[in-house]
Amino acid sequence: MLLYDIDVITPSSLDEALEILSSRKGRVKVVAGGTDLIIQMKDGIIPRMDLLNIYGLDELRYIKLDDNDVIRIGALTSFSEIAGSEIIRRYAKILAEAASTVGSIQIMNKASIGGNIVNASPAADSLPPLYALDAIVKVASSRGFREVPIESFYRGYKKLDLAEDELVCEVRLRAMSDDEDGVFLKHGLRLGDAIAVVNAAIWVKRDNRSGLFSDARVALGAVAPTVVRARRCEQLIINRRLDDDSMWSAARAVLESISPIDDVRGSAEYRREMSVNLVYMGLWELTHRSG
Amino acid sequence: MIFKFRSISKVLILRSGENLYVRCGNAVVRRFSFVLNGKPVEVEVPPAYTLLETLRNVLHLTGTKDGCSDGDCGACTVLLDGRAVHSCLTLMAQVEGRSVTTVEGLLRDSSPDEVQSAYAESGAVQCGYCTPGLIMATKALLMSNPRPSVEEIKEALRGNLCRCTGYAKILEAVLRVRR
Known part of the structure; x- marks a missing residue:
């Protein structure tokens, strides 16, 4: 579907954009870069309505x-x-x-x-x-x-x-300080330009004396209705000595936090398996970097 | 000269049937000014008309190709203020006041520029449909990084699909023009 009947309002300042949003509440959709919104609107995934183009702000x-x-x-x-x-x-x-x-x-x-x-x-x-x-x-x-x-x-x-x-x-x-580290992991179906089947980010804070992670946050995407924190997994890596077995246990604990679905990019089962593998890979990477 | 949306309504009807004609009837048409291949132009089109539609249907610059219309294939790549973007995902309202370079804009006195020549000389074309997009992505790369590594070339061109060449000759073309 083409977008010829849609009007685009282009404000010249943030204040003007906010005024328009306030006066046309719910009857205008903000477009920034538009790389996803334009496709969604063409495909009828989101309702067609006039656009507030903030790209120039x-x-x-x-x-x-x-x-x-x-x-x-x-x-x-x-x-x-x-x-x-x-x-x-x-x-x-x-x-x-x-x-x-x-x-x-x-x-x-x-x-x-x-x-x-x-x-x-x-x-x-x-x-x-x-x-x-x-x-x-x-x-x-x-x-x-x-x-x-x-x-x-x-x-x-x-x-x-x-x-x-x-x-x-x-x-x-x-800003991350010198005793903090992290990895981003993405499993997509091709390298160039693909939506993630599963993606994850791990942040850790190293205790320089013990060499353990004194704090950690693990977040996964594409495996639940929103991005989720894997809190059980985090508990299993904070202040623990991490060997191969304990890293696998911590990685498997992400299953308690995710609820993936089947879709065109992969089955729920595949996503569960990939979530565990990605988090294990991330933990392996972080524990093998010099602390 | 102002290029008007009206002038192509027949083309649109031919392309998409009667439903579209009704839409054209409702269309809000606005005037947009931008710099195209170094020259100022004005067009009158619906504001949610894409840059790709404007280039091909209104300005009749058909070098820029419509591959997927979804931002996946890169065939419609143009430079917007010097950076590679998908013209199929760029609304005319986003182009207002900016500078656009298409594959036609690379010509110098009707002669191909070095990137265009390199693609021709390397035989980096087969059906040719992806070529203008690849040339524009290459141009954007070389403008920011005149001596890219093979890895950097592959990174920069990863959003441009070619189903004929297997990319070997495309890589060869970029290496040929690399300083």
């Missing part, structure tokens, strides 16, 4: 590291910019790794992190790293600003803690 394109070791990423920042950013590569490397696997260069050049967050695909590649890094989503409306931890931003499959007049304007992370 450069004030929402930035990556900043402030004095308190907080990284701020503007919602319209593209995955190319994130993957290539020195700040992200150094202080949030699992997000940089995820950003570079989001899709083809063409997709990475246009797709934005805010779009990925609001599109709320359970398979979105940026989300497991944002969960693992305990990101905060900053939401703007003409009523003011609001901050929501990433995990509570998602209430169910494609259900967001986001009112009709609100816009995601920024995502905030704490």
